[in-house]
Amino acid sequence: MLTLLCLLAGALTGACARSGDLAAGRPSVAEIAAAVQIVAAPSSLAVGQQGQVVALARDGAGKPLPSYPLSWATSDSTIAGVDSTGLVTGISQGSADISAVANGLLATARVSVFLPGADQSVGVVFSDDFEGGYGPQQNGAGWTNTAPVNVTISSDVAHSGSNSLRFRFPGKVDCLDASAEQRFAVGRPLRELWLEYWIYFPAGGEGGSARYASRTQAGCPSTADNNKLLSLFGPVYNGETTLGLQSWSSRNGQPGDARLDVAYSKAGHNGVWFYPGANADPFVSDADRGHWLQLRVHVRLADVGVSNGHVQVWKNGALILNADNLDWYDSTGQANYIVQGYLMGWSNSGFTDTTYVYIDDVSIMDRDPGW
Numbered sequence: 001m002l003t004l005l006c007l008l009a010g011a012l013t014g015a016c017a018r019s020g021d022l023a024a025g026r027p028s029v030a031e032i033a034a035a036v037q038i039v040a041a042p043s044s045l046a047v048g049q050q051g052q053v054v055a056l057a058r059d060g061a062g063k064p065l066p067s068y069p070l071s072w073a074t075s076d077s078t079i080a081g082v083d084s085t086g087l088v089t090g091i092s093q094g095s096a097d098i099s100a101v102a103n104g105l106l107a108t109a110r111v112s113v114f115l116p117g118a119d120q121s122v123g124v125v126f127s128d129d130f131e132g133g134y135g136p137q138q139n140g141a142g143w144t145n146t147a148p149v150n151v152t153i154s155s156d157v158a159h160s161g162s163n164s165l166r167f168r169f170p171g172k173v174d175c176l177d178a179s180a181e182q183r184f185a186v187g188r189p190l191r192e193l194w195l196e197y198w199i200y201f202p203a204g205g206e207g208g209s210a211r212y213a214s215r216t217q218a219g220c221p222s223t224a225d226n227n228k229l230l231s232l233f234g235p236v237y238n239g240e241t242t243l244g245l246q247s248w249s250s251r252n253g254q255p256g257d258a259r260l261d262v263a264y265s266k267a268g269h270n271g272v273w274f275y276p277g278a279n280a281d282p283f284v285s286d287a288d289r290g291h292w293l294q295l296r297v298h299v300r301l302a303d304v305g306v307s308n309g310h311v312q313v314w315k316n317g318a319l320i321l322n323a324d325n326l327d328w329y330d331s332t333g334q335a336n337y338i339v340q341g342y343l344m345g346w347s348n349s350g351f352t353d354t355t356y357v358y359i360d361d362v363s364i365m366d367r368d369p370g371w
């Protein structure tokens, strides 16, 4: 069995070079790892600082194998080193992937290394007022697509200066969708972040836009009637730690109005969305159309295996959505962080008449602004 494990794991990482590790924790025949996950890892370390990465192997029935022998590897030993116990040492500024290997199976945690004494967070990571077109990336964060379909810099209405970002949803007959989506990167893997931006839902006429009005899809082949507002996710959108904020056709009896929902998905539950049930109704009503609304969003991913995820949304300073104690984490431990997202996106209800939504003064923060 030892030879077999060495062949499997050693082929990838040279895991069996330390035969003493395996001899000390040699698994029985019944304890063959079928999965390995990262259960704890520092997201960042200063140069010279050490942090422990903890991984856990499981057998084919999901039973934890806490003493199963693991080997460890770093993607870049000039940035972060790792010893045979998973203890990571920051070497130089940058990011490295720390991998735990059991039975040839691999789980990875990304660790960012900062200069000693430097604050790991930068506060406002990125901001843009669109006055010079698309602003440049800052701290590795910013727009990742500056020529998206149906999204342009516009001077129809603006919160600051004379420009904003315009999302154009072409008018479609009922049952047909529309899409306008602006993608962005948050700069580095973040477990917690804050976003602030201003959004404008037309009362009708702005730049030629129709009045913003959600419609139901009753009687359509697909009855999905949610319109994406904000999405945040890890390296992969589907099946990873993805958050969606979306407005739905009205549940408050006012035709055309919308409420706001939060939904999240996580690895291991591919295609399944969890709805914590928190929402504000209405999110968009006539009191909101034709005005700039300040949106603030705070997101905190849960630790693996712990229900401590948190999503909060403020509209014009009022907390309108507060979904706490969420078990929102990547159970594989491979991508328990956010690195990208998009503003607006797919409208599953579509719009009867061509409708614009405007966004201005976007800020992404990696430090609690004290909201």
Ligand SMILES: [Ca+2]
Residues within 6 Å of the ligand: 129, 130, 131, 158, 159, 160, 161, 162, 163, 164, 360, 361
């Ligand atoms: Ca502006």
